[in-house]
Structure formats: structure tokens, C-alpha cells
Amino acid sequence: MQLLCTLTSPFARKVRMFAIEKGLGDVLHVVTANPLEDPAALLRVNPLAKIPALITAEGEPLYDSRVICAFLDSLAPAPRLIPDAGKQRWIVLRREALADGLMDAAVAIVFERRRPAPEQSTEWLDRWLAKIERALVAMEEEHRSDALVAARLDGIACAAALGYLAFRLPEIDWTATHPALANWWADVAQRPAVTQTAAP
Structure with missing residues (x-):
């Protein structure tokens, strides 16, 4: 493939x-x-x-x-990374959508900042940043209520989102304001799936 x-x-x-x-x-x-x-x-x-x-x-x-x-x-029955049915399936898919939305906003900021400064939209940059901040609050609340699982779709999607913030938007100091998420990320960042896919 x-x-x-x-x-x-x-x-x-x-x-x-x-x-x-x-x-x-x-x-x-x-x-x-x-x-x-x-x-x-x-x-x-x-x-x-x-x-x-x-x-x-x-x-x-x-x-x-x-x-x-x-x-x-x-492609294989195990390990199952997306629950087949039940409440947990929808929790996992909701969390994936949340992480994907955070990444959408972060990527939009990165591309907007590559435009000549006079052409950049402060209004849109602020809107995308606000989306990221709300997503981080929701992600922290999700994790506190029912812990993210590193080897499941929700944890993988959230790890990709947090990793992208660390890579492209390090000025967003989310670890200081979201301690549970920060502690989770500190552990997950050491997993082979995370270290082997880090941006060059």
C-alpha cells in the first residue's frame, strides 16, 4: 500500500x-x-x-x-483501534473529529502566516486560534472524564494534533493551562508510533 x-x-x-x-x-x-x-x-x-x-x-x-x-x-480483527459499536464508538469518533478540527485550524494558521504580512487576515488568524483554544479545553475535559487511549483512534488523533502544535505553533503554551493533557502527552510522546513519525 x-x-x-x-x-x-x-x-x-x-x-x-x-x-x-x-x-x-x-x-x-x-x-x-x-x-x-x-x-x-x-x-x-x-x-x-x-x-x-x-x-x-x-x-x-x-x-x-x-x-x-x-x-x-x-484489515485485521486485532488490535481493534476503532470500537465497532456502542457508546464508546461515538465517543472515539467525536474525539477524532475534535482533533481533526484542531489540526484544520492549526494548518490554516500556518498557511495564512506564509502569506505576505499585509495580506494576512488578523480576523481569521484570531478565529482559528480561538478554535484551537476551545478544542484544547474540550480535549482536556474529554480526557479527564474518560481517558484518551494512546493505541486507539481517539488517542492517535489527539496525539497528531498536539504534536502538530508543538511542531508548528510552539507559542501556544497549552501545557501550562491543560495539565492533564500535558501529562498524557508527555507519556504518549515516547511511544514508537509517535517517535517514528515525527516531522524531519
């Missing part, structure tokens, strides 16, 4: 961590593709030119990160 992505994408990192935790790290071949250049190889797989995009062993294209993770989880 081929995963088209950049090594700095938090969504691609989520998929790569998921594959490792699932025991599929060795069969997922990473192919770097810059979506901003609309490479033909990526457009053949995903007409939206977004990453990550997966080419399955049968040659079928899959995107985005949520779909790819669900597909990877279906």
Missing part, C-alpha cells in the same frame, strides 16, 4: 501512527507528494489534491485520513 503525503502533515501523521499501532507500519509505503504543486500522481488518486491519500494493495484510491484509518482498521 502507498500513502501519498508530506512528512509534516498532521493528518498523514495520524494515519502513519494508526498503521504502526495496528501493526501495519511495515506494509504502508510512504510516497512524498506536495499537494500545493498538484502533482499528477496525487491527482490520479485524489482529484481534490489533498493528502493523505492511500492506494490500497488492490490499487484502489482512498482519502481522507478518517476513511484511511477506518480502512486500515478493517
